[in-house]
Amino acid sequence: MPIWRYAMATLPPLALLLAGALWGGWWAALALLWLTLIAAGLDQLLTPPRQTTRHSDAADPLSVVLAVGHLSLLVLATRAFGDPTRSTGETITLLLASGSFLGQISHPNAHELIHRAPRALRRLGATVYVSMLFGHHVSAHRLVHHAHVGTPEDPNTPRPGESFWAFLPRAWIGSFRAGLAAERRRDARRRGVNPYVWYVSGSVFTTALALWIGGLAGLADFLALAALAHLQSLLSDYIQHYGLSRRRLPDGRWEPVAPHHSWNAPQGFTSYLMVNAPAHSDHHMHPDTPYDALTVPGGAPVLPWSMPIMAMLATTPRHWRRIMDKRAARAMEHAAPLNPRPANDPQT
Structure with missing residues (x-):
């Protein structure tokens, strides 16, 4: 897929925000x-990313540009938040627009970077998360979520019928603890400092920097911006795994991750805007695959609308359950049986 489509979706809002x-x-x-x-309008006009396994050499540079742009935006926006000459309307608009950028572009882009093989890219992705005071997500996502998705052992998989507002604190606290426990288990097999030291100290430094740049007003708006980023990041986990679970095998293990364990949202524009994060089934089955080479496997469940629209619906539990519960049940019913009998088995 030509990488320019991702660039045309993601770079204009970054440029507009920096100007603002x-x-x-x-x-x-x-x-x-x-x-x-x-x-929302372009989703209706453009076609989703083509199904391809080719990876563009320009994909990683675009991710780097977006990450550096994110860090620049945080500094400039925090300074603007503390500027007493800005009107209240300008400040609120910048806060909401920057929050939308962090949730829809910075989060999926940082998520992509922490999965890339080069250490420099992984560290850049971790820096983006730390700048949003969400550094523990790096360890919790890679070591816990990917290993235990669709099971009760994953804090970021919604429980059956769980509302987003019940999921939100449980997932945040649970992922922090589970990621820390996973890193402590790794400590016994490695040398070096536990990355949670970097996550926590980096968040403290970022908060102090926000206070220095923007004063108390800048700090307050920066914390609100980080809260918006956390909210949208956890909304993504909630939406992409709601109602989908892995089953126990006869030997007690969990079944392998399959296409029906993640929701997908292959839309014409927001797939490019969110660097193809809505192609979520393929990502969980092949987490090292770059975003521009992800596909939506046959039989994978598809959300009725784009991720941003589903995020809005998820904040209203009654409407969300009415739309999603039956769809999730059908997705699980269509899953392949754990031990299918041969076609010539007389007991079939």
């Missing part, structure tokens, strides 16, 4: 419009 943080005015409002109404 520097000069105020309507730039941030245009970025918010791009990330909401324009994205």
